[in-house]
Amino acid sequence: MDMIDFTMIWAAIIAFGVIMYVLMDGFDLGVGILYPLAPDEESRDIMMNTVAPFWDGNETWLVLGGAGLLGAFPLVYSVLLPALYLGVFLLLAGLIFRGVAFEFRFKASRERKHFWSVAFAGGSAVAALAQGIVVGSYIQGYQTENMVYTGGAFDWLTPFTLLTGVGLLIGYALLGSTWIIMKTEGLVQDWAYRIAPKLLAGVLGIFLIISFWTPLVDEFVRQRWMDTLSLIWLLPAGALGCAYLVMRAVRRRDEGIPFVATMGLFVFTYLGLLASKWPYVVPPDYTLYDAASAPESQAFLLVGVLFVIPVVLAYTAWTYWVFRGKVRAGEGYH
Secondary structure, three states, rough: OOOOHHHHHHHHHHHHHHHHHHHHHHHHOOOOOOOOOOOHHHHHHHHHHOOOOOHHOOOOHHHHHHHHHHHHHHHHHHHHHHHHHHHHHHHHHHHHHHHHHHHHHHHHHHHHHHHHHHHHHHHHHHHHHHHHHHHHHHHHHHHHHHHHHOOOOOOOOOOOHHHHHHOOOOOOOHHHHHHHHOOHHHHHHHHHHHHHHHOOOOHHHHHHHHHHHHHHHHHHHHHHHHHOOOHHHHHHHHHHHHHHHHHHHHHOOOOOOOHHHHHHHHHHHHHHHHHHHEEEOOOOEEEEEHHOOOOHHHHHHHHHHHHHHHHHHHHHHOOOOOOOOOOOOOOOOO
């Protein structure tokens, strides 16, 4: 057992869980963000039906990643939660409102339907913005002393974190628009084709600003990217390549490629973030090994999670297979 690096195994598992959540829940949050811009009420019904069979299963990855962090890297919880209490509360509140709106909107009267549409769109936007702010706070780091958070209650709220929050919100909207392209047809699909290039331009604009701003926020990141010539530069190149594929596929009116290419854009950006901060999990002071629980605890938890992940992957794949194909007016999950 001494030959097995459980910390690295758990880092890979949690990194996988996080990107799976971003990709899976990102597109249904994106659909909610785009909800107020939809052409009409029937289009909103179709949009919601495209994600209704999947949204709750997608959030399994959030639970898996959170539980894994608590068991394998308890220092992350003891520092990040005090630093991000309000941000995490907004994230959970947004997810709750969004989840409730799925069922209540379809059962509400015509007069009250608008309220649940607002709850769906608002909850999605707040959850996405909060997630982006959490990412920004991770990049700028946390004030700690003796493994205890010593900063203020609002240190997470800065112009930089607000920019990362808006960036992720627009990114999720792009992911949602390409999902709508793949899952719908007619008026809704044409509308999604029109807004996707605008959202992509917004994502690339914010990506460029953050790329220049991050080295000013974090000296470690600046040294990693500017002081050495390494393969890390292939990651932003891959992201830009995926952005080009999205634009070309939308112009050619391809249906599946825009969504896949947008997922690739997220993956390369995520890998770039990990490569920029590696091996720090509570920047700027604590690495994965500083934050790790005892090897015996990690080994015990690993036995369970190695059974859970294949099950989650299997039922996720089965759900997407069962509900494959286009969603049309009058059809869908509800």
